[in-house]
Amino acid sequence: MKRKWIVGLLLWLVAGSALEGPARNKVSVAEKLGFARDAKLLIVHADDVGMTHAVNAATIKALESSGVNSASIMVPCPWFPEIAEYAKAHPDTDFGLHLTLTSERVYYRWGPVAPRDKVASLVDPNGYFWHDWAAERRIDPKEVELELRAQIERAYAMGIRPTHLDSHQYRLYENGKDVFEVLLRIAHEKNLPFFVVRDWFAEHPYLESSLSPTDIVIDHTVTMNPSVPPEKWAEFYTTAIKNLQPGVTEFVIHVAFADEEMKAATRERDTWGAAWRQRDFDFFTSAEFRQLLAQQKIQLVNWRELARAR
Amino acid sequence: MKRKWIVGLLLWLVAGSALEGPARNKVSVAEKLGFARDAKLLIVHADDVGMTHAVNAATIKALESSGVNSASIMVPCPWFPEIAEYAKAHPDTDFGLHLTLTSERVYYRWGPVAPRDKVASLVDPNGYFWHDWAAERRIDPKEVELELRAQIERAYAMGIRPTHLDSHQYRLYENGKDVFEVLLRIAHEKNLPFFVVRDWFAEHPYLESSLSPTDIVIDHTVTMNPSVPPEKWAEFYTTAIKNLQPGVTEFVIHVAFADEEMKAATRERDTWGAAWRQRDFDFFTSAEFRQLLAQQKIQLVNWRELARAR
Numbered sequence: 027m028k029r030k031w032i033v034g035l036l037l038w039l040v041a042g043s044a045l046e047g048p049a050r051n052k053v054s055v056a057e058k059l060g061f062a063r064d065a066k067l068l069i070v071h072a073d074d075v076g077m078t079h080a081v082n083a084a085t086i087k088a089l090e091s092s093g094v095n096s097a098s099i100m101v102p103c104p105w106f107p108e109i110a111e112y113a114k115a116h117p118d119t120d121f122g123l124h125l126t127l128t129s130e131r132v133y134y135r136w137g138p139v140a141p142r143d144k145v146a147s148l149v150d151p152n153g154y155f156w157h158d159w160a161a162e163r164r165i166d167p168k169e170v171e172l173e174l175r176a177q178i179e180r181a182y183a184m185g186i187r188p189t190h191l192d193s194h195q196y197r198l199y200e201n202g203k204d205v206f207e208v209l210l211r212i213a214h215e216k217n218l219p220f221f222v223v224r225d226w227f228a229e230h231p232y233l234e235s236s237l238s239p240t241d242i243v244i245d246h247t248v249t250m251n252p253s254v255p256p257e258k259w260a261e262f263y264t265t266a267i268k269n270l271q272p273g274v275t276e277f278v279i280h281v282a283f284a285d286e287e288m289k290a291a292t293r294e295r296d297t298w299g300a301a302w303r304q305r306d307f308d309f310f311t312s313a314e315f316r317q318l319l320a321q322q323k324i325q326l327v328n329w330r331e332l333a334r335a336r
Numbered sequence: 337m338k339r340k341w342i343v344g345l346l347l348w349l350v351a352g353s354a355l356e357g358p359a360r361n362k363v364s365v366a367e368k369l370g371f372a373r374d375a376k377l378l379i380v381h382a383d384d385v386g387m388t389h390a391v392n393a394a395t396i397k398a399l400e401s402s403g404v405n406s407a408s409i410m411v412p413c414p415w416f417p418e419i420a421e422y423a424k425a426h427p428d429t430d431f432g433l434h435l436t437l438t439s440e441r442v443y444y445r446w447g448p449v450a451p452r453d454k455v456a457s458l459v460d461p462n463g464y465f466w467h468d469w470a471a472e473r474r475i476d477p478k479e480v481e482l483e484l485r486a487q488i489e490r491a492y493a494m495g496i497r498p499t500h501l502d503s504h505q506y507r508l509y510e511n512g513k514d515v516f517e518v519l520l521r522i523a524h525e526k527n528l529p530f531f532v533v534r535d536w537f538a539e540h541p542y543l544e545s546s547l548s549p550t551d552i553v554i555d556h557t558v559t560m561n562p563s564v565p566p567e568k569w570a571e572f573y574t575t576a577i578k579n580l581q582p583g584v585t586e587f588v589i590h591v592a593f594a595d596e597e598m599k600a601a602t603r604e605r606d607t608w609g610a611a612w613r614q615r616d617f618d619f620f621t622s623a624e625f626r627q628l629l630a631q632q633k634i635q636l637v638n639w640r641e642l643a644r645a646r
Contacts, residue, residue, distance in 0.1 A: 079444070079600040104414040108443035108600065133418035134389070139463060141451035152490055153449060154417075180462055287597035290389040290418065
């Protein structure tokens with residue numbers, strides 16, 4: 027989890043580099059989509075759909091009120107069938123798959139879709155995904171591939187037609203070239219764009235070196251981090267919006283209603299907990315957020331549109 | 337599910353037979369526990385613990401307010417870790433294992449604890465337990481045994497010391513001798529009493545013929561059934577309590593709070609749904625219920641006590 031906010035903070039350090047370096051002489055994603063080179067394009071992306079009913083209900087409400095324009099779904103989670111049903115009934119909604127290899131909570135847990143004896147390096151002694159991947163944990167990339175294929179297969183079988191792929195808790199980006207290349211191989215095979223951000227290349231050079239020329243690279247990402255106190259939530263996002271750089275930025279947000287289920291599921295720690303997610307819901311469904319987008323001349327794009335830029 | 341209320345109704349047809357037939361010349365369970373032969377002993381048993389947070393929270397509250405004195409836990413369900421933690425911290429609470437082979441809801445589902453390719457007859461094409469066992473479904477008793485052993489192993493590994501075993505949706509009783517004998521074999525091996533009711537013998541003779549002389553047999557069971565309208569809930573239970581027969585009766589009840597999670601998890605049908613379970617919670621935690629028990633001179637026993645009668 028620690029890396030997540032470091033990634034978030036990194037944005038602030040490197041923001042503005044979108045037009046520097048390797049991207050300078052290429053046609054940008056914005057241009058391929060028909061926007062000006064300096065257009066500010068934003069994906070407001072809700073992660074973790076399927077995790078709980080409270081996440082599903084809040085995500086659906088945020089999508090339908092246009093506060094969020096893209097989201098990704100966790101196939102191994104118990105509330106996956108609820109969101110699969112919704113996705114099938116709303117085929118135009120921009121749902122990707124939030125490929126999941128960890129089960130980070132204490133009182134509410136999930137495990138692999140693949141047979142667990144075939145993905146032994148991914149599961150703890152009780153058969154759940156590990157809470158986290160400790161540095162010394164040996165993760166078998168072949169088992170990662172088997173599990174991701176099982177998740178994607180279940181998603182298609184239950185009626186989802188994903189627009190993109192991304193990775194729960196950034197596991198597929200931060201754990202070496204072999205694991206990242208599993209994502210890449212599957213994404214290319216399924217012809218799906220996947221979330222990868224130019225700002226991450228400095229920390230993980232294999233991300234850039236493994237990519238194909240046609241892969242879409244997002245310029246920036248913004249995500250809330252635990253150093254921001256609750257009363258500064260709107261200020262954090264407002265600052266991010268007012269300082270949005272040209273190119274494509276993805277806001278990675280986590281919405282849920284802070285009801286009994288969500289409070290119980292996340293009660294061992296506040297980070298990415300029920301109140302955190304309610305604050306994200308409240309900000310991104312607010313009139314304030316919509317006014318900021320208009321004032322700053324920010325255009326929303328989703329992954330279905332980005333796919334056309336390839 | 338249909339069989340469940342037939343079982344419930346059967347009680348009313350055969351109630352009173354406890355002192356008839358095979359039991360007549362034997363020392364009764366009540367006597368073995370030191371009660372008079374005509375004592376009225378009651379287990380107020382909450383099923384389905386672990387299914388959702390709303391079930392866990394309501395069961396804990398009902399146990400702590402003494403409205404319920406025994407309960408059983410579904411190991412494959414996502415909220416199992418929450419109740420395992422509670423059970424470990426409350427080792428005197430009478431928790432059994434509610435052995436689970438079906439995932440009967442639509443929007444919220446679970447699958448096997450054993451590797452799913454090793455229990456292929458138990459899982460649907462998406463990897464969840466079947467919603468129900470259709471008459472033509474071929475269930476492999478060897479796979480039932482593998483799965484039940486995996487559930488029991490996870491329960492012990494996560495700190496539960498079960499007082500008894502029973503079966504979600506009566507699957508282990510109603511699907512033939514081979515399946516019932518899996519329960520019997522495991523219960524004997526683990527030295528655990530298991531829920532089986534004399535009133536069921538007429539419909540399923542193999543239940544009686546498979547038992548060992550030392551197995552505990554409950555005389556009667558009462559459970560709510562879908563023909564009872566919500567406004568008659570208290571009347572149904574009150575009638576059952578006032579007509580309680582000598583011997584040991586288990587009230588099989590289903591408690592939960594009718595909150596957002598529970599309403600969403602059960603929204604496709606009302607039977608055993610959120611409102612149903614809230615009504616069970618309300619009745620069994622009421623002063624009315626406690627007064628009835630006192631008036632009728634009914635003694636509560638739990639499975640830990642029954643185990644001593646063997």
